[in-house]
Amino acid sequence: MTAEYDALMDFVRETEALAAISGRLEWDQETMMPRGAAPQRGAEMAALEGVLHARRTDPRMGDWLSASEESATDDVARAQLRHIRRSFERTSKVPARLAAEIARVTSETQGIWADARAGDDFETFAPALEKVIALKREEGAALAGDGDLYDAMLQDYEPGTTAADLEAMFGALRPELTDLRAAVREARAPARLTGIFDETAQMRLTRKLAKAFGYDMTHGRVDKAVHPFSSGSGLDVRITTRTSETDPFNCFYSTIHEVGHACYEQNISRGYLLTPLGQGVSMGVHESQSRIYENQLGRSRAFTGWLYGEMRDAFGDFGIPDEESFYGTVNRVSDGYIRTEADELQYNLHVLMRFDLERALVSGDLSVADLEAAWNDRFEADFGYRVDRPANGVLQDVHWAVGLLGYFPTYSLGNVYAGCLHEALRAALPDLDSQLARGETSGATAWLADNVQTHGGLFEPRDVIARARGAEPSEAPLLAYLKEKFTGIYGL
Template sequence: MDEATLYAELADHLRGLGALDEVSSLLNWDQETQMPPKGMARRAEQCAAVASAAHALATAPRLAELAELLKDADLDPAAKVNVAEAGRISRRATRVPAELAGEIARATALAQTVWQAARESNSFADFAPVLERVVTLKREQARLLVGNGETPYEALLDEYEPGMTEAELTGMFERMRPRLTQLRARIAASGWRMPRFTGSYARAGQIALSRRLCDVFGFDWQAGRLDLAVHPSSAGSGGDVRITTRVNESDPRECVYATIHELGHAVYEQGLGPAQALLPAGMSASMAVHESQSRLFENQLGRGRAFCEWLCPAVGAQFGSTGVDMPESFYAAVNLVETGFIRTEADEVHYNLHIMMRYDLERELIAGTLDVADLETAWNDRFRADFGVAVPEARLGVLQDVHWSAGLFGYFPTYALGNVYAAELYAAMRAAMPDLERLLAAGDVWPLVDWLRARIHARGRLLPPAALIEEACGHPPSEEALLGYLERKYGALYTL
């Protein structure tokens, strides 16, 4: 059998896996947005069935055989990536029994519903038993996945950021933490009282504004939709991308910036090359690269001084007076720095400190040095130590994020790494586009999306994550770009 025939067979196999992954993603979206409460048990079985079918495809001996036969074949770059990823998928999947893969899917589907109810009732005790089950299963999965000197946590991290190590992440966080805490302390000591939003903001108006933001940031309505959920998220790819946001009627920032954040994910997925649809080479490079798009949209662009020239009157037209009716005061209000409990609402100075805390706690959970029964106390103690305030209730603390109920251990650090990549991309974009500020002030974001499409979106997974960012920016990524950006921005805002 010739190489072209073998590769066609491998590609068909991989497309089947890609399709099942999208089915799983859309089942989760439906659970968050549309599913009736009594559907929980049936949904758990559906998720388990999809996971079992995907596991059967991934562990099929023929996939490993094809990857081996084609590893030295004369193929184009995208095909080479697909062959390499086929081997990686097969190796990881064959280490995990089908029963465990199905049970993880079942347990996490149930856990997400229980988490939502526990968050509403403000009771970690209601959530702890199902989280204990998820953590037990993920510890077992990590133990089975370990290979080539990996730690159990790295084995899970590899699903989201291939090749990244605990040592690299820990070193980066140790370099970032002193400058972030110093910047926070200088801001607190400055005595500046920043303007704040006042009034109320009706749900319908916030949804209307969110839809307008979708248009501005290049969202294709023929290939996606926007809904409300407990936790904002993005699901799907290509021609079917679903995003969710949430509403706080006393503060429009939550909905505005949740929407812009999820648009970063969605526009990335809509911009992936169609020629490699459902194949690894046509998928996002990693979760940190994914987060770089959402954090870039949300912060450097969405919270930037120039875009506030457009956003301030847009919010005013929708709601009337906000208490911050001029672009300068609006810009200050959306960049207010203060200690808060909720990660997704955190300002840029505090945000990575939230991630570092979760990174340390989830590493301890997977290592077995922290039990779920002690997690709420550990969270509260660590939050007081890192942020200087006591957590008043579980929904503002350990129950605020969906990730652990969904089994996404290893995901959190990609947010911080995504911030690092976003700062590098923003610096490169500014250098390449002298009129960037004028475009943003006019609400003309499409040229920026096109810049990202060419350098990030259309490149898919053709390069490893850090190499992709290096190609786009002209040098290896470093946290220095992020720290310098934050110090300049907030130094000016607070006249430090």
């Protein structure tokens, strides 16, 4: 490659290293930072964002890109340049003042949200959210030009996808999921998990689960947070989980979910470290990894048989008589308010609701003042019962507080992608269940590493799934999987 390409990549690696430091500050804010430090952290994040914005819009970038694009001959270099060009043009449209203000305000709003959630007080949170929405709409307008604001926001999370694409996919999902849920609710449900489960023992088992799914603890760690998340890339990828003494599944499956994200980052080719290719290509593909780890593998009949024995070792007799009953308990379809705790069947209905609400917020058709009422009305229409308090409703997710508008639909897109990958994985590993029954996930995780994770950002998001599946992404495999699974569990 040329000297211009080498100079560009050296500059970008330094920028990526600074961005990783910003990510570490965000991790600290969620896990370790004293609550009273929020205003100072907001100033720190704004200052760092100012530095990052200046580097990402440095005029030399344009010159280096033009010179490099003319001579790029290999796929990796072309992919690097594609990502750098997209970021450069996108970031250059956003004023530095606005980028720093968004970083400052969202950092502070995260703390306001946490307090409001703890106090079930949406009115305290609403003014801060109004400020975030206004800033993100300003950013969206700068990015969209004459185009659609929401489509512009989506590109941060799922490049190449539009709201119309998602609307068509979600329109196919909603009636099928609604009909299946109606049939399940009429059938006899598996037993619930009851009792008290020591939280220290939960954390011991959750770390065992993380390792069982291939999480490299020499390059990661497991901590606790209000909202479980994965953070980092390359050689430093951290996850969080949460515990409840009455609900160990929350801990275990949050961990497996976040390990899916973390393993994606850990398994990207090390040659891409601290470059645009050295991270997950999109949030939809990222979510496909977390969801296939959590659901198609972690909630399978085979793996729950192994987990049943582990739980008996950790907690003794906890009231579920055998492995088959435990499989039903793990996959029980239950009424509930919280998206992250929802069963596979109803999870996407939570996401589709948020997709519609945030599009209305972005377009201006829904005001923040009316958001709580709109949320409660839509939830009752979709789920058949009223939200009991704001922490179980409009305040449950951190995404809007930190400005992640356009993020929510990638959760359901990730489920669709996971369905496609699971279909291909089963075809490639006919003895998968016998492996999972021993608590052995390496066959499945190695297949995912080879076919998805190692590529990082080398291919476009849909192309990653299409290459692994051997066909274009479709919601059909996910719907077929859900119908087969819940028809069996509920005897439909």
